Amino acid sequence: MIYLDHNAITPMRPEARAAVRDALEVFGNPSSVHAAGRAARDLLDGARDRVARAVGAAPAEIVFTSGATESAALAIRGVLGAAPAGRRRLVVTAVEHPCVLSLARALERAGTPLTVVPVDRRGQVDPEAFRAALGPDVALACAMRANNETGVVLPVPELAAAARDAGAPFFCDAVQAAGKIPLDVRGLGADLVALTGQKFGGPRGAGVLWVAPGLRLAPVLGGEQERGRRAGTENLPGIAGLATALEAAVAAVAEEGPRLARLRDRLEAGLLAAVPRARVNGAGAPRLPGTLSITFEGCDAEALLMAMDLEGVCASAGSACHSGSTRPSGVLLALGLSDADARATLRLSLGWTTTAEDVDAALRIVPPLVARVRGAIAGPA
Numbered sequence: 538m539i540y541l542d543h544n545a546i547t548p549m550r551p552e553a554r555a556a557v558r559d560a561l562e563v564f565g566n567p568s569s570v571h572a573a574g575r576a577a578r579d580l581l582d583g584a585r586d587r588v589a590r591a592v593g594a595a596p597a598e599i600v601f602t603s604g605a606t607e608s609a610a611l612a613i614r615g616v617l618g619a620a621p622a623g624r625r626r627l628v629v630t631a632v633e634h635p636c637v638l639s640l641a642r643a644l645e646r647a648g649t650p651l652t653v654v655p656v657d658r659r660g661q662v663d664p665e666a667f668r669a670a671l672g673p674d675v676a677l678a679c680a681m682r683a684n685n686e687t688g689v690v691l692p693v694p695e696l697a698a699a700a701r702d703a704g705a706p707f708f709c710d711a712v713q714a715a716g717k718i719p720l721d722v723r724g725l726g727a728d729l730v731a732l733t734g735q736k737f738g739g740p741r742g743a744g745v746l747w748v749a750p751g752l753r754l755a756p757v758l759g760g761e762q763e764r765g766r767r768a769g770t771e772n773l774p775g776i777a778g779l780a781t782a783l784e785a786a787v788a789a790v791a792e793e794g795p796r797l798a799r800l801r802d803r804l805e806a807g808l809l810a811a812v813p814r815a816r817v818n819g820a821g822a823p824r825l826p827g828t829l830s831i832t833f834e835g836c837d838a839e840a841l842l843m844a845m846d847l848e849g850v851c852a853s854a855g856s857a858c859h860s861g862s863t864r865p866s867g868v869l870l871a872l873g874l875s876d877a878d879a880r881a882t883l884r885l886s887l888g889w890t891t892t893a894e895d896v897d898a899a900l901r902i903v904p905p906l907v908a909r910v911r912g913a914i915a916g917p918a
Contacts, residue, residue: 539850539895539902543736543888544685544713544828550738550889553782557740560777567771568762581771584780591780591787592730593721594747600763601776604744605712606636608731611746611757611767612708613640613677616729617649618755620676624705626650628670628678630662630691631871634710637679638867650674658873659822660689667696671703678707682714682725686868686884687819688828690718697726706752712736716786717825718794722747732783734775738889739782743775789889797887798826804885804896805829811904818872818882827887832874833907836881837914844906850899853884 540548549557560580565573567581582596589596602608613627629641631653638653645651652670656662662680671678678700683690693709700707709727714720716737722730729752733744746767748754754766762769786793808831809815818830833841838854845852854866865879874882885899 539898540890541850541852541885541887541895541899543891544688544884544886545853546735546741547738547888548890549740549778550782550785552785553734553739553778556781557774557778560774563773567773577773580773580777584776587780587784588745591783592715592732592745592747593723595750597764598747598750600746600748600766601771601779602744602746602767603742603772604735605634605710605731605733607767608733608744608746609634609636609708609710610640611754612729612731613637613644613679614757615754615766616677616706616708616752617644618757619753624674624676626652626672626674626676628652628654628667628675628700628705630654630667630680631656632660632662632684632687632689632691632868633679633681634685634712637681637708637710641679656871660684660687660819660868660872661822662691662696664692664695664699668699668702671699671705673704675700675703675705678703678705679710680707681710681712682720683711683718683825683828684819684868685713686866687822687830687872688713688825688886689819690714690823690825694724694726697728701726706749713825713828716783716790717797717827719790720787728752734779734782737782737786739779740775743772743779745779786889793889794826797891800887800891800893800896801827801829803893804887804899805831807896807900808903811900812907815907818869818874827891829885829887830869830882831885832878832882833911834878834881835911835914836907837910838881838883840910840913841883841903841906844910845903848902848906850902853886854880854882 565577567577706728708729728749730747814834869879
């Protein structure tokens with residue numbers, strides 16, 4: 538199998554699997570005061586310490602969740618619920634992940650004012666346009682660190698500074714950035730930052746929300762866990778695996794980032810050379826080292842993906858969270874692509890298991906499949 542869908546989920550690292558197995562033996566509830574509970578609390582506290590060190594935070598600022606979707610919901614709903622009178626509006630970018638943008642749209646339908654800041658054809662947000670969208674009525678501003686479909690890295694420190702000048706808290710979805718590029722939550726300038734374990738070699742069902750000191754969140758569910766900020770008994774095996782995977786990914790980022798960038802560039806150059814009428818989305822903007830969004834004009838991405846799968850190549854037509862949807866990617870439409878071009882776009886995402894042999898195989902397999910799908914669409918000459 539040639540796995541080129543790391544932005545959807547990354548295979549678990551062996552050290553993370555070992556941490557999960559070990560944590561399964563720690564059966565106590567971390568909230569209990571007896572010996573079994575104290576053992577569970579020690580594991581939980583140790584994982585919290587390690588996550589905090591990995592992202593430049595203090596342990597008390599780390600809130601464990603079930604993943605990015607919950608982290609985003611806790612950040613957005615929690616801030617809105619605690620916002621002072623007169624601050625009700627949300628500001629988000631047009632390329633946010635559905636866990637942010639779909640929630641924002643749902644809140645808008647329920648009466649929360651919403652401003653969506655557009656992006657240019659590269660997928661970049663203009664900091665001045667973002668600043669202009671802010672005002673004294675804004676409860677929360679949101680921008681992701683790196684886009685899950687195009688890999689474009691947004692200028693979050695500048696956007697967060699604009700929000701701070703407007704007196705609004707700032708939430709950053711850093712899910713795709715963690716373990717791929719350097720990430721320091723304080724350096725971002727944000728007030729809330731979301732991560733999830735499955736994107737850097739950890740298990741599913743474990744995530745993080747970093748909350749800046751002094752920021753108050755209204756409770757979303759009833760319960761006292763995580764210092765009253767997130768209710769529910771903590772998922773110790775998932776948290777242990779997440780902390781171990783994050784440590785490993787962060788430790789390797791200085792070497793792994795350039796390695797993946799070289800492989801991505803080789804894949805990109807090879808496809809552009811072999812496939813006529815192909816173009817890269819996000820070209821000219823800073824991008825994650827392992828992400829390639831490429832449009833094959835006149836092709837059908839879903840048909841191409843099925844043909845690739847039969848040849849042992851796993852990839853995506855965009856966000857895995859849109860899988861099964863009949864609508865084209867909202868991210869690609871925000872970049873100015875037509876419906877047809879958005880439906881002709883593949884996302885190839887590399888990660889810690891990707892090898893040069895994988896790239897070479899993809900370059901052998903994908904171009905003739907594009908030609909075959911295009912030919913089937915065009916019909917007999």
